[in-house]
Amino acid sequence: MDVFMMIRRQKLTLFVDAKESSTVSELKKIIEGITKVPWNNIRLIVDSTKQPMDDDNQTLADCGLSGSVAKAYSPALLYLCYRKAGSDNEWEPIDVAELSTPPPLPEVFNKTDDDKKDNPQIAS
Amino acid sequence: MPTETAGATPTPGATSNVYGGLEGPESMYLKLISSDGHEFVVRRDFATSASPTIKNMLSGPGQYSDTQPNEIYLKDIPSHVLINVCRYFAYKAKYTNSSIDIPEFPIDTHVVLELLVASDFLDC
Numbered sequence: 001m002d003v004f005m006m007i008r009r010q011k012l013t014l015f016v017d018a019k020e021s022s023t024v025s026e027l028k029k030i031i032e033g034i035t036k037v038p039w040n041n042i043r044l045i046v047d048s049t050k051q052p053m054d055d056d057n058q059t060l061a062d063c064g065l066s067g068s069v070a071k072a073y074s075p076a077l078l079y080l081c082y083r084k085a086g087s088d089n090e091w092e093p094i095d096v097a098e099l100s101t102p103p104p105l106p107e108v109f110n111k112t113d114d115d116k117k118d119n120p121q122i123a124s
Numbered sequence: 125m126p127t128e129t130a131g132a133t134p135t136p137g138a139t140s141n142v143y144g145g146l147e148g149p150e151s152m153y154l155k156l157i158s159s160d161g162h163e164f165v166v167r168r169d170f171a172t173s174a175s176p177t178i179k180n181m182l183s184g185p186g187q188y189s190d191t192q193p194n195e196i197y198l199k200d201i202p203s204h205v206l207i208n209v210c211r212y213f214a215y216k217a218k219y220t221n222s223s224i225d226i227p228e229f230p231i232d233t234h235v236v237l238e239l240l241v242a243s244d245f246l247d248c
Contacts (some may be wrong), residue, residue, distance in 0.1 A: 012162075012165070013162065013164045015164065015210050015211075015213075016165075017167070020157055023125040032143060033143035033153075034144075034145055034165055036145075058216065071227070072215045072217070072218040073227070074211070074213070075211065098202045099202075100159075100160050100162075100204045102205075102235050103238075
């Protein structure tokens with residue numbers, strides 16, 4: 001089963017897919033291919049469980065990322081942190097930039113009880 | 125062509141693009157950049173099969189060096205819209221020509237209008 005993930009750090013979001021049976025280290029290597037950060041300086045944290053994926057031999061399914069949870073149109077959210085420079089055990093805190101906010105909806109979208117007959121501007 | 129993509133792979137003996145990166149004309153991933161500077165990395169094949177606009181942007185004028193970063197600046201699309209676009213690319217790639225039941229693609233009402241404008245631009 002394919003697992004679809006959104007991996008976020010600051011202003012970067014990676015849309016990555018992998019097999020449920022692939023390991024944590026393989027996923028980290030895919031991220032290394034994109035970000036050019038060595039895979040053992042990469043830490044991934046699953047948003048739904050808040051658990052870091054620190055065991056490189058576990059499969060994605062072991063970490064709770066299965067095909068039924070991580071869909072193509074609703075990918076599982078993972079946070080990405082790099083190891084702090086010059087240290088062995090310190091990781092960056094989770095830091096994800098907010099997305100832009102949509103503008104307010106025009107009034108046409110507000111549902112009222114009699115919206116069936118009183119909305120001539122909506123072409124049917 | 126047997127030559128590998130720009131030296132992202134650490135081991136010279138390994139096959140190139142085992143862990144796909146962002147460089148070169150055959151990269152596995154593309155980076156889409158929204159109007160507010162958020163970067164979204166998606167599978168190249170998902171994006172080009174869903175959007176002819178993106179496919180044309182990539183094959184347009186430009187140098188074909190091995191270090192060419194595959195980045196597309198979408199200065200009219202904000203990040204909260206582009207994130208939905210990327211989800212759609214994965215959804216379309218997974219369920220096109222599929223024999224299983226295709227689930228509905230969920231869209232938040234607040235994003236719908238801008239998403240429509242973006243989809244018109246991207247022709248998908």
